Amino acid sequence: MFELLDIIGTLVFAISGALTAIYKKLDLFGVYCIAFVTALGGGTVRDVLIGRTPVGWMLDIDYVYIITTGFLLSIIFNRYLERLRISMFLFDTIGLGVFTLIGLEKGLEFGLSPVICVILGTLTATFGGVIRDILCNEIPVLFRKEIYATLCIAGGILFFLLQELQIQSDIISLIVAVFIISFRLIAFKYNWSLPIGTVFVRKE
Amino acid sequence: MFELLDIIGTLVFAISGALTAIYKKLDLFGVYCIAFVTALGGGTVRDVLIGRTPVGWMLDIDYVYIITTGFLLSIIFNRYLERLRISMFLFDTIGLGVFTLIGLEKGLEFGLSPVICVILGTLTATFGGVIRDILCNEIPVLFRKEIYATLCIAGGILFFLLQELQIQSDIISLIVAVFIISFRLIAFKYNWSLPIGTVFVRKE
Amino acid sequence: MFELLDIIGTLVFAISGALTAIYKKLDLFGVYCIAFVTALGGGTVRDVLIGRTPVGWMLDIDYVYIITTGFLLSIIFNRYLERLRISMFLFDTIGLGVFTLIGLEKGLEFGLSPVICVILGTLTATFGGVIRDILCNEIPVLFRKEIYATLCIAGGILFFLLQELQIQSDIISLIVAVFIISFRLIAFKYNWSLPIGTVFVRKE
DSSP states (O other), rough: OHHHEEEEEHHHHHHHHHHHHHHHHOOOHHHHHHHHHHHHHHHHHHOOOOOOOOOHHHTTTTTHHHHHHHHHHHHHHHHHEEEEEEEHHHHHHHHHHHHHHHHHHHHHHOOOOHHHHHHHHHHHHHHHHHHHHHTTOOOOOOGGGGSHHHHHHHHHHHHHHHTTTTTOOHHHHHHHHHHHHHHHHHHHTTTTTOBBBBGGOOOO | OHHHHHHHHHHHHHHHHHHHHHTTOOHHHHHHHHHHHHHHHHHHHHHHTTTTOSSHHHHHHHHHHHHHHHHHHHHHHHHHHHHHHHHHHHHHHHHHHHHHHHHHHHHHHHHHHHHHHHHHHHHHHHHHHHHHHHHHTTTOGTSSSSSSHHHHHHHHHHHHHHHHHTOOOHHHHHHHHHHHHHHHHHHHHHOOOBGGGGGGGOOO | OHHHHHHHHHHHHHHHHHHHHHTTTBBHHHHHHHHHHHHHHHHHHHHHHHHHOOOOOHTTHHHHHHHHHHHHHHHHHHHHHHHHHHHHHHHHHHHHHHHHHHHHHHHHHTOOOHHHHHHHHHHHHHHHHHHHHHHTOOGHHHHHHHHSHHHHHHHHHHHHHHHHTOOOHHHHHHHHHHHHHHHHHHHHTTTOOOOOOGGGOOOO
């Protein structure tokens, strides 16, 4: 179940990267690269920072196949995928929840403190998109809009609160994933976003 | 003493990152991220390159608290901090000296040659700012203005010259830090900067 | 022989980086940094991802000297080097072939699967240029033009096909290098490039 969600998340992140690159008029190799880093960039940065090398996707070739699938789907069906915006958003949200959990668990495996694990979860879920935006020469959308990363952080905190209550680990994962996914959907519906950093600056 | 200076340097680098992000109108999460990478990016890149993983700040949670403090100060007092420009510049300069020394020492710990240690010192002191500028979609200011990095390199060379003279290690650190800090202030006062790379190109 | 080609490749990549930085009007330190990352960035990213740390150039100081030579040549002779465009292109192509082979072999050393080795070869040959473009605030040229990376991938596949045939490893390296280099020259002559990702999008 969890693995299936990981595959879906990876695939959708790859498609989201590929569509961005197509929109930016990159060539096929560029589209493939952006699909790759969007899907695997977060996990790669996490693995490099904690010293889990060779990084994950090098030891599990399936990820390369999943990305290649996402790449092919995107270049063939890109017009159609654009119209599937709502399904894509849903899958992207699932990816967000699952990737956060994977990051949290890798941090625990390496014996890191809860605060660092929360950072690793957030990083796993969000940094693929940050690298995508840097490569496409944009200020990362993550830093400008939507409540995306904040939900990963909240989910991570919830994870450790539930652990204090000695709840079984599978149940915790389920609750955290449902929490992140449902709040993302609610946030989208009501168009929540973080105040920009200048909130305390008076207008001249 | 040295540790206190490290804390001050980290705090000021975080504030400098946060103020840049506020100026760029990023949201609160973006401001936090930019504060984080500005303060810890240089050391993180250094640790990853030499294989000191999990990277430093993951094992010493205090850094996260220092950055959080810098973040909070920036979003609450950003107008006021702007007016403290001169004190900020002074602290930033202290950070520059201290971070260079920390980078040099980590290189020595890993048994790397003096040239590489000098590169590591410079990288520790300057790459946080480079990553900040990349994330904010600017050509790194480091590559364009001021004599910033050159002083780190000069400080690093001085470090190894003094070591040849068998001077005690604490004294060396002090001399190098004072050298970097005072030359930065002098360079600022007289508005020194490196010639741009086109210095040898004749105008058409 | 192979080592000589590695030196030539590194030198030419450094010069290509330096010339780009000069054109972008960076200062001398900026020019040096861009020369450095263009020449060593690909190998550095590869080493970090597979966990070969401290990364290669930290243990072999010669690379720093080669880059410094390329940097000095560029700032003194930049006008003249511009006119040597065709020789430069030739050397750059040699670098491409040699770096791909080095990346492939490092992957094999770490016992990684052929698909991953091909990715590592391509990454070694191309990511220096990607980092150069990111630092200069451009969308990486690699993602937009020319058949550059595709040749590295094709060369990598050829490498493993020839290995299946039990050909001697030196001969394989030679064939792959000649393959990449000659196709790059042909591709340049006939102005081949990959279709952009929007090839399947109908015009509105």
